[in-house]
Amino acid sequence: MRLIGSPTSPFVRKVRVLLIEKGFDDIEVENVNAFEDPKELIAHNPMSRVPVMILTNGVAFYDSKLIVDYIESNMQGPKFVPEAGASRWFVLQAEAHADTMIDVAIRSMLERKRPAEKQMKEKIVRDEIAVARGVGAAAKMIKGMDAQLNLGHIAIACAMAYVDFRLPHLKWRDRHPELSAWYQEMRLRASMQATAPEDPV
Numbered sequence: 001m002r003l004i005g006s007p008t009s010p011f012v013r014k015v016r017v018l019l020i021e022k023g024f025d026d027i028e029v030e031n032v033n034a035f036e037d038p039k040e041l042i043a044h045n046p047m048s049r050v051p052v053m054i055l056t057n058g059v060a061f062y063d064s065k066l067i068v069d070y071i072e073s074n075m076q077g078p079k080f081v082p083e084a085g086a087s088r089w090f091v092l093q094a095e096a097h098a099d100t101m102i103d104v105a106i107r108s109m110l111e112r113k114r115p116a117e118k119q120m121k122e123k124i125v126r127d128e129i130a131v132a133r134g135v136g137a138a139a140k141m142i143k144g145m146d147a148q149l150n151l152g153h154i155a156i157a158c159a160m161a162y163v164d165f166r167l168p169h170l171k172w173r174d175r176h177p178e179l180s181a182w183y184q185e186m187r188l189r190a191s192m193q194a195t196a197p198e199d200p201v
């Protein structure tokens with residue numbers, strides 16, 4: 001199998017971290033710029049979003065939630081989503097929460113990239129406040145989860161890295177010291193180190 005991705009996408013990173021934690025550290029990633037509608041991406045995902053996972057038989061999957069589900073259901077290695085019970089839904093909620101935080105962070109980042117006179121400042125402020133609230137909720141989720149690594153941890157760590165990368169001015173660490181301490185450890189994991197974007201711009 002291989003992935004179509006991008007080095008800075010937090011959704012791609014979530015999938016890659018999960019694969020590495022499962023023991024698959026040699027999955028080929030073909031990096032594209034999804035914003036330019038590259039042919040090789042839209043051939044598999046007409047909406048031009050990464051990640052896309054392509055199996056050896058040519059079958060392709062998106063989005064990242066389905067890819068993660070496929071990996072958990074069909075690939076060997078330790079499990080990162082509990083099979084049943086309240087903990088399953090807690091972990092999946094943490095993943096959905098992290099993904100939504102990223103969606104909002106991306107939207108505000110894209111708005112900020114527009115020429116200053118065209119930016120909708122109130123939209124940026126609203127989205128950044130939403131992300132800040134999201135960080136607070138993520139802190140509670142991390143506190144409520146077992147220490148053993150699960151998909152919720154992975155998704156939240158990728159979201160925090162993205163907030164640091166795109167919205168550093170939110171300075172969330174001062175308000176959430178426990179989340180900050182947890183994240184400091186998380187980012188040292190080999191899977192997080194191997195997927196950190198080099199020289200992100």
Ligand SMILES: N[C@@H](CCC(=O)N[C@@H](CS)C(=O)NCC(=O)O)C(=O)O
Pocket residue numbers: 008009010011034035047048049050051062063064065099
């Ligand atoms: N819900 C999708 C979101 C994927 C997504 O938004 N990917 C971004 C990169 S982080 C992208 O490809 N953006 C291109 C675009 O919006 O045109 C998932 O979980 O895979």
